[in-house]
Amino acid sequence: MKAIYLIGFMGAGKTTVGKALSDKLEVPVIDTDEYIEREKKKTIKAIFKEEGEPAFRDYESQILRMLPKRYVVITTGGGIVTREENLTWMKQNGLVIYLYCNTEELLKRLKNDKTRPLIQQNKEDAITRLLMDRAPLYKQAHFTIDTSWLNVDQVVSRIMEQID
Ligand SMILES: Nc1ncnc2c1ncn2[C@@H]1O[C@H](COP(=O)(O)OP(=O)(O)O)[C@@H](O)[C@H]1O
Ligand SMILES: O=C(O)C1=C[C@@H](OP(=O)(O)O)[C@@H](O)[C@H](O)C1
Numbered sequence: 001m002k003a004i005y006l007i008g009f010m011g012a013g014k015t016t017v018g019k020a021l022s023d024k025l026e027v028p029v030i031d032t033d034e035y036i037e038r039e040k041k042k043t044i045k046a047i048f049k050e051e052g053e054p055a056f057r058d059y060e061s062q063i064l065r066m067l068p069k070r071y072v073v074i075t076t077g078g079g080i081v082t083r084e085e086n087l088t089w090m091k092q093n094g095l096v097i098y099l100y101c102n103t104e105e106l107l108k109r110l111k112n113d114k115t116r117p118l119i120q121q122n123k124e125d126a127i128t129r130l131l132m133d134r135a136p137l138y139k140q141a142h143f144t145i146d147t148s149w150l151n152v153d154q155v156v157s158r159i160m161e162q163i164d
């Protein structure tokens with residue numbers, strides 16, 4: 001089994017779905033954000049504040065390349081594709097799945113979020129703008145699942161159908 005990479009916007013459910021998918025497939029899951037926070041002993045929020053976004057993108061890119069490439073589910077941060085070479089790399093090394101979610105539902109899921117630095121001001125505008133910029137990148141995934149009207153178990157089932 002090749003690595004499965006979940007990509008998509010903040011709030012699409014990558015971290016949550018990845019954990020459920022790893023249980024189903026009986027393989028480990030690694031979340032790049034959680035990995036970075038553990039490694040750096042800092043929250044994502046603190047890294048953005050103290051070191052800036054480019055430093056975070058460097059960590060993300062480095063860690064991606066260190067992770068296993070077989071028998072694993074890897075859940076990424078929503079901005080990993082902004083370094084386009086990361087997208088190319090994931091597509092070469094595994095199966096890349098885009099978890100899509102519409103803006104209205106993203107807003108609901110992220111309404112109370114305080115941990116994601118890029119959407120703390122003007123949440124709706126920030127989501128709309130970033131999603132528009134990134135959509136062409138996300139769409140290069142091997143396949144897409146629209147999670148807007150699905151619960152976590154249903155998203156996992158859709159993934160299982162696709163990879164069967
Ligand atoms: N399919 C879903 N339906 C409803 N809520 C969801 C769904 N997937 C995730 N969530 C919720 O949305 C929020 C963001 O999920 P998360 O897994 O952290 O997303 P991501 O890692 O893509 O940013 C969490 O509160 C989570 O419980
Ligand atoms: O889209 C982004 O630029 C980011 C997404 C976050 O991860 P999630 O997509 O898991 O929320 C986290 O990596 C950081 O706040 C930046």
Ligand SMILES: [Mg+2]
Pocket residue numbers: 014015016033075076077
């Ligand atoms: Mg996440």
